[in-house]
Amino acid sequence: MVHTGNRWASLSILGSVLASEVTIQTRQSDDPCAKVVGKKWVDPAVLRACFTSVPVDPDLKENIIDVINKTLLFHTSVNYQISAPEPFTNDVHEDLVKDLARISDQSYDSEFDLHLLCTSHYVIGWILLKLISLQDAVYINFLPIPLVQLTDTYGAQTINIAPEAYKVASAEFADQISVWEAALPDGISLESLDGATVLSINGEDPLAAVDQNAEATGGFEGLGTRQNSFFSSYQQGWTYLMGDFAQQNLPLSDSATLQVQRVNQSLADTITLPYRARIGPNTMIDVTDTDTWRSGLCIAFTDDSVTDNSVDSYPDTPTIRRVTKQFMPRLAGSASSNSPSSKSKRGVNVMHDQALVSNVVFPPSLTPPSQNISGNSAQSEFFMLDDGITGVLALGSFSGEADLQRALLHGLMGLKSKGAKQLIVDLTNNGGGVMCTAAWLHRILAGPKKTTEPQAILDTKLRANPLAQLILKAIIHNNTDPDGQSAYNPIHFTNADNVPFATDFDYMDPAVKEMINEHEDAFSQRLGSECPPINWPAPPPDEALFEGNKVVLVSNGRCASSCALFAVTMAKEEGAKTVVLGGRKSIQQQYCGTVGGESTNGFSFYDEAKAAGLKDHPLNQPILKVQGIVGLTWRLAFGVEDPTQPEEWQDHPADLNMPLTAEIVNNPLAIWNEVVKQMF
Numbered sequence: 001m002v003h004t005g006n007r008w009a010s011l012s013i014l015g016s017v018l019a020s021e022v023t024i025q026t027r028q029s030d031d032p033c034a035k036v037v038g039k040k041w042v043d044p045a046v047l048r049a050c051f052t053s054v055p056v057d058p059d060l061k062e063n064i065i066d067v068i069n070k071t072l073l074f075h076t077s078v079n080y081q082i083s084a085p086e087p088f089t090n091d092v093h094e095d096l097v098k099d100l101a102r103i104s105d106q107s108y109d110s111e112f113d114l115h116l117l118c119t120s121h122y123v124i125g126w127i128l129l130k131l132i133s134l135q136d137a138v139y140i141n142f143l144p145i146p147l148v149q150l151t152d153t154y155g156a157q158t159i160n161i162a163p164e165a166y167k168v169a170s171a172e173f174a175d176q177i178s179v180w181e182a183a184l185p186d187g188i189s190l191e192s193l194d195g196a197t198v199l200s201i202n203g204e205d206p207l208a209a210v211d212q213n214a215e216a217t218g219g220f221e222g223l224g225t226r227q228n229s230f231f232s233s234y235q236q237g238w239t240y241l242m243g244d245f246a247q248q249n250l251p252l253s254d255s256a257t258l259q260v261q262r263v264n265q266s267l268a269d270t271i272t273l274p275y276r277a278r279i280g281p282n283t284m285i286d287v288t289d290t291d292t293w294r295s296g297l298c299i300a301f302t303d304d305s306v307t308d309n310s311v312d313s314y315p316d317t318p319t320i321r322r323v324t325k326q327f328m329p330r331l332a333g334s335a336s337s338n339s340p341s342s343k344s345k346r347g348v349n350v351m352h353d354q355a356l357v358s359n360v361v362f363p364p365s366l367t368p369p370s371q372n373i374s375g376n377s378a379q380s381e382f383f384m385l386d387d388g389i390t391g392v393l394a395l396g397s398f399s400g401e402a403d404l405q406r407a408l409l410h411g412l413m414g415l416k417s418k419g420a421k422q423l424i425v426d427l428t429n430n431g432g433g434v435m436c437t438a439a440w441l442h443r444i445l446a447g448p449k450k451t452t453e454p455q456a457i458l459d460t461k462l463r464a465n466p467l468a469q470l471i472l473k474a475i476i477h478n479n480t481d482p483d484g485q486s487a488y489n490p491i492h493f494t495n496a497d498n499v500p501f502a503t504d505f506d507y508m509d510p511a512v513k514e515m516i517n518e519h520e521d522a523f524s525q526r527l528g529s530e531c532p533p534i535n536w537p538a539p540p541p542d543e544a545l546f547e548g549n550k551v552v553l554v555s556n557g558r559c560a561s562s563c564a565l566f567a568v569t570m571a572k573e574e575g576a577k578t579v580v581l582g583g584r585k586s587i588q589q590q591y592c593g594t595v596g597g598e599s600t601n602g603f604s605f606y607d608e609a610k611a612a613g614l615k616d617h618p619l620n621q622p623i624l625k626v627q628g629i630v631g632l633t634w635r636l637a638f639g640v641e642d643p644t645q646p647e648e649w650q651d652h653p654a655d656l657n658m659p660l661t662a663e664i665v666n667n668p669l670a671i672w673n674e675v676v677k678q679m680f
């Protein structure tokens with residue numbers, strides 16, 4: 001979620017619509033949803049019939065738009081996104097306020113047409129597809145043939161069925177393989193498609209399908225990154241990401257027809273494979289029809305005395321838990337710090353775009369063999385390459401605090417003790433996490449110096465909208481936050497010189513006024529370092545563990561939020577080199593995207609206003625009547641090269657756009673060995 005970036009990171013809503021106000025007329029026997037729910041695999045057309053059977057409830061539509069609109073006041077990037085500076089001008093130009101007005105005026109035949117699906121990955125209209133996402137799809141629509149983009153020895157690029165496709169599909173979808181095999185022409189097995197060159201997709205150049213998908217995917221990320229999300233990839237942990245072609249969170253496609261040239265075959269074949277929708281990993285099975293679907297999975301928040309927008313009051317369903325967890329660290333952090341002087345703060349910066357939920361198992365044959373190096377954790381794994389001098393840190397996420405920070409320190413020291421002189425950090429599909437963990441990793445790698453102490457990430461600013469300004473004034477003048485739980489409390493921040501603010505200092509008065517894309521905007525003064533050494537889990541080393549020029553950062557461009565804060569500071573301040581795997585040759589790849597600053601759940605501002613005695617202020621959002629989450633960039637990070645402007649829209653060109661071949665694609669160990677050859 002959300003986090004940031006560019007294109008959309010930042011804003012997502014997950015949600016579902018409440019049942020109570022919608023009258024479902026259908027009788028159980030011909031209830032279109034009764035044909036779907038509870039079944040493990042369904043035909044996407046049947047699923048769509050269920051989703052389109054529910055008409056739009058005008059009150060709910062208005063409520064959702066109103067909540068999003070008021071939440072946008074706290075999103076730092078609204079006016080910047082109207083037209084980003086070069087090189088992102090063509091990529092990022094979205095006027096969210098206008099979009100909401102358009103969606104508000106337009107009528108839609110069903111919730112599906114509004115793209116507002118109960119507990120499915122839904123979007124409001126075409127444009128908000130990029131803004132609004134639900135991580136927990138009710139059903140996920142799969143094809144068994146993930147695609148990759150390969151480059152041959154002459155530099156020619158083709159799109160291919162992944163060489164490991166059958167291995168992945170037969171392990172993950174064992175109970176559907178026969179359905180797909182049956183759809184293939186005689187003499188062509190699913191396995192024989194491995195590695196095949198794709199000549200056309202649905203009658204068009206496959207690149208056209210990639211570009212079409214790039215229009216609607218990847219939030220505000222750079223074009224190259226959005227193109228690449230069509231293809232399969234990996235994440236430390238280890239998970240196989242099918243890519244947008246082979247995995248959809250909405251039942252959009254029923255089948256795909258491909259012209260393929262199989263390996264060692266002289267003639268091309270045409271195949272048509274059906275998409276099959278599998279029940280999501282967190283979808284409850286005890287749902288049987290439209291009524292139970294809506295009442296069971298779609299929760300209404302109507303009574304302010306019982307429930308409000310605070311995540312703590314959300315009912316404890318798997319869907320909600322999972323969705324809100326990403327935003328919990330900050331809240332949990334403040335809640336547990338009852339001492340106002342502790343200044344404990346655990347900002348998170350997490351990409352919350354429509355990244356697909358994936359629980360597809362990574363093939364064991366491609367998984368780098370574990371080396372039992374200390375420091376391995378759920379998010380981090382360490383390896384020594386056969387050259388005896390290159391260490392590797394595979395880091396799937398920054399979502400961890402002291403334990404992960406300690407693991408990172410132990411792992412890097414372990415690599416050094418085994419003789420590592422240089423380091424690869426593989427950040428592929430790392431969507432961020434705890435900001436201070438990003439700061440810690442930069443600090444321990446680069447040692448104590450001007451760029452790491454006291455600020456090892458980036459300064460930020462937050463949006464000084466009139467309600468936010470009043471919340472801060474209430475904290476200061478009316479003591480509405482005695483326990484330091486408010487995100488706005490001055491005790492959490494330092495000034496541009498990294499000096500802590502006085503507890504009664506109003507850092508939004510005067511607000512810093514700016515003209516952005518011809519819109520007046522206002523921000524707080526510049527906020528400095530936020531990860532005080534007193535919170536480190538161990539003393540950081542006195543010297544750099546690896547000098548910047550001995551570090552190579554590898555990813556597929558999907559390194560967002562806290563990952564981007566780390567990558568940007570390592571590359572631009574310490575001289576680390578960057579590699580993006582794959583990507584179209586003619587497109588400059590960005591080594592990270594969606595930098596953001598600090599992301600949060602937009603609904604937390606309801607609680608902020610309420611605690612400050614401003615619940616009924618006209619700018620405060622109403623209670624959201626559906627289950628959902630709006631992720632937004634609450635603080636925006638300042639740049640390294642131009643410190644007066646956000647880092648988000650400054651260039652992050654990869655030093656190497658590394659071609660992928662059939663031998664190394666989706667094979668992390670082979671990729672790292674190739675990176676050593678090309679980069680050290």
Ligand SMILES: *[C@@H]1O[C@H](CO)[C@@H](O)[C@H](O)[C@H]1NC(C)=O
Nearest residue numbers: 065066069070097100101104
């Ligand atoms: C969104 O809020 C603005 C005021 O901030 C208002 O002018 C506009 O009409 C609202 N849009 C919608 C669709 O409600």
Ligand SMILES: *[C@@H]1O[C@H](CO)[C@@H](O)[C@H](O)[C@H]1NC(C)=O
Nearest residue numbers: 191192194195262263264265
């Ligand atoms: C294709 O031909 C090459 C060379 O004869 C052979 O090594 C390879 O195994 C063949 N691959 C397949 C999938 O048949």
Ligand SMILES: *[C@@H]1O[C@H](CO)[C@@H](O)[C@H](O)[C@H]1NC(C)=O
Nearest residue numbers: 370371372373374375376414
């Ligand atoms: C892993 O390393 C630890 C400490 O070096 C050792 O005690 C343990 O036996 C090792 N485990 C394996 C499976 O090699």
Ligand SMILES: *[C@@H]1O[C@H](CO)[C@@H](O)[C@H](O)[C@H]1NC(C)=O
Nearest residue numbers: 470473474475477478612613
């Ligand atoms: C402080 O509380 C008083 C009494 O409720 C209210 O009138 C005043 O507007 C509040 N001031 C701020 C800055 O919130």
